[in-house]
Amino acid sequence: MIVVCIILILILCLLLKFGICLFLHKHGKISYKNFNALGFAYDEKKDIFYSTKNAWQKDFGYSHLYDVAAPIGSIIVDTEPVHFFYNNRNWLITFWKGQYGITTGAEIGIYYTEEKKIHRNTIYKPATEDMLDMCFILYKKGKEIMRICANHWWLAGFKLGMFSHPKELSMYLQITFPNKEMLNTFLISFEKLKYKSKEYKICGNIFLLKYKKPHTKRVWTRSHIIDFISQHNNKRNVKLYNKYLEDAVQNKNDLPNEKYFILNDYIPNILKNNKQLDFIKLPCPKKSGVILLRDDIYSTVGGNYNEK
DSSP: OHHHHHHHHHHHHHHHHHHHHHHHHHHSOBOOTTOOTTSEEEETTTTEEEEOTTOGGGGGOEEHHHHHHGGGGTEEEEEEEEEEEETTEEEEEEEEEEEETTEEEEEEEEEEEOOSSOOTTOEEEEOTTSOEEEEEEEEETTEEEEEEEEEESEEEEEEETOOOOGGGEEEEEEEEOSSHHHHHHHHHHHGGGOOOGGGEEEETTEEEEEESSOOSOOOTTOOHHHHHHHHHHHHHHHHHIIIIIGGGBOOGGGSOOOOOOOOGGGSOGGGOOOTTOOTTTSOOOSSOOOEEEETTEEEETTSOOOOO
16 A cells, blocks of 8 residues: 555656646746645745645544655654543644655644544544634744744645755744633643643643654654655755746746735734744733634734725
């Protein structure tokens, strides 16, 4: 089965390269403007891809098998799942960071199942009806790569054309729970991972975490051999992308002036210290300041929303 998957991936990669060559030959330039066919949108000012609220991925939920298969598809990421029981449901909140093919990125996913007994093959549903306010800032070797906030079930951001090893990345994240009961049941499971007290903090119903090294055991496909082969290919493909495609991407100055999703000043105060960020030691925020994601449009909480 694994061999078949690898062969299929290689075929898809060849088809993708062939398609890119044809596109460049015909159109000359690539623009990611209004790119949302794959469940993502592109912010050209921040130069990141981010997950949309109505992404097609929600129809497939989440399963542990996805993480097992990921390394075979050149996705080498650190995974930290937290399972807990709340309101007659088994919940799963997972953090990811690492290399996704030719992109560096991070994710926070919120899922649940109404099954009373869970196992490795359980397929969780996305928490589209119970989304939470979330934020994260992703650093590579201490340098900020991206920051993103939203009321979401799957908060994800990706930097195309960047290569990273998961251990080089640090993820500073914040989740606001709807009440103390849900937060406390989450904490009971989270504390079993044995993070040090200086690595996380509780501010009212807000959970904050410095996620650098996962405390959960790797999936068996994250072996040294598979990591080496996948990362070698990822690094090579990133170089190819930057060499052949970067110049073909439409210049930002060529794009018309339109309103894009920009977080700017809407990031919570607790996440605003860029250079020496240590929000575990900072005072708790008075309000979340999180922005709302409505499809591909971001707006401030309580602000007016005008769809264009």
